[in-house]
Amino acid sequence: MAGLAVAWQIASYFFPNFLFPTVPAIAERFLEIFVSLDTALDAFATGGRILLGLAGAFVLGGALAALMAQSSVFERYAYPLLSFNQGIPALSWVVIAIIWFRGIEFRIFFIMVMTTLPAFTFQLLDAYRAISNDLYEMTLSFRPSRFDLLRTLIWPAVLPGILTSWKVNLGNASRVVVVAELVGATGGVGYQLLLQQQVFDMAGAIAWTIVLVIFVLIVQSLITLIEIHALSYRAVSERHS
C-alpha cells in the first residue's frame, strides 16, 4: 500500500492534478468525508446496503441450498435458473429494478440480492454436500433429533463454507453496490462517485473508492476474527504457519 502511495505521489509530479492528484490532496478529501455528517452518512449508508443485501442473499440462498439438498427434483429446476442468473450483468438488474420497483432502497436491496444469491446458494450447497458421510452416519447412530443433527453436525461442518462465502461475496457486493446506487439513490458511495465524475474531481473519486475499500477490509477482518475463533480446532502445519 505504501509503495502504491509513493508511486502515485511520484506520478502526480509528472501528470496534471485532475489526472493524478497528490496523495495529501486525496487524504484531505478522505478526511472531509468523515468530518461532514452528510457525507459520513453516505459512507455508512453504502456499508449498510452491502450488509443488508448480503444478509438477504445469504438467507434466501441458504434456504434454496437447503431445498436443493433435500430434493433432487427441486435442484434439477433451480440449478439451471441460478446458473442463468449468474450470467446476468448487474447493470441489467439495475434496469429491471428501476422498471419493476418504486422504492429506491428496495431497488438496491433487490439488485444486491439477485447478484449475490447464486454464489451463496452454490457455496452453501457445496459445503453441505462436503459433510463427511462417515461423520453423518456416526451422528445418526446416536439417533439425534433434526435440530440436534443440525446443531451438532451440519452447522459446525458448513461453518467454514459459510465464512468463505461471505468473504467472497463481500468483494462482489462492494462492486455491485456502486452500480446499484445508480438507480436514483440520493446518497451513498455510488451516488458520490457519480458526483465526482460530473465535476471531474479525481481526488474525490479516489477518496470515496478508498472509503469502500476500507469498509470491505474492516468486514473481512471481522470475518477473519470469527474464523480464527470458530475454526481454532483446525491443525496448522508448521510449514504453513
Add this chain to the structure above:
Amino acid sequence: MNEEAPEIEFDRVTKSFPRTDESGGTFDAVRDLSFAVRRGELLAILGRTGCGKSTTFNLISGLLRPTSGRVTVQDRDPFMQFAWFRSKIGIVFQNDRLMPWRTAFQNVELGLELNKMEKDKRAEIVASWLARLGLKDHGNDFPHALSGGMRQRVSIARAFAIKPEILLCDEPFSALDEHTANALRDQFRVLLAETKATAIFITHSIEEALKLGGRLMVFERPARIVYEARLHADMTERDREDVRINIRRALAA
C-alpha cells in the same frame, strides 16, 4: 436350549443395492441371511472384503432397510423404529469418526448430550471414561492432536459412555498397529464383560476373532454363513487350531 428371545434376529434378509455401472441392475450385498444373537452374547463375524459384513452391521444399526426379510433388534424394527434405539445401540466404527471441531471430551460427550443428559452428570461420566481409557490428560485436545490409538480410544469411550445394551464394532482396530490393537482389544474385552452388552464384532482377522472368544461366524459373498463355531474358555489349543483351520478353509472357499 435357550428359551430367551433373541436380542438380534435376521430372518431371510436380503439387501440389494443399485449397480453404479451403466447396466442399471442391482446386486445383493446380503442374500437370504438368517441368524440370531442372544442377549449378552459376543458374536464375531469374519469374512473377506466385500462379503457384506458392513451391510449386515448397518442393517442391525438401522442405517439400512432390508430389501426383503426381517431384521429385529429387541423385537423391534431398527430401521422403522430408529429413534426408539436412542442410547440402546453403541457403535465403534473402523475409523474413529471423531468430530474435528470437538475436543476429545466433547466427542465422548456427544451421545450423552444427544440423550439430553444433564451437563454435570455427563461431565462426570465422560471424565470417568477418559480416565479408564488413559486419556485423562487429553480431554481438551482436538482430534488432530491425538495419535491414531488415542483417537480410537476416544471413539470406544464415546460408544461405551451411553451404556449401550448392544454394541456394534466394525473392525475397530484394523487401522492400528499390532501392539496398540492388542492393548485396546484386551481393554475392550474387559469393558464388554463389565457392561454385559450384546456385542457384534466385525473383523477380517482370524486371530482377532479367536482372541475375542464367544461365537464366530464366517461370511461368504453375498453375506451368507459358511462356517460357525462357539469358543469356550476350556477349549484346548488343539480345538482352537481346528477352528482356525476351518475358518481358513471357509474363507478360502
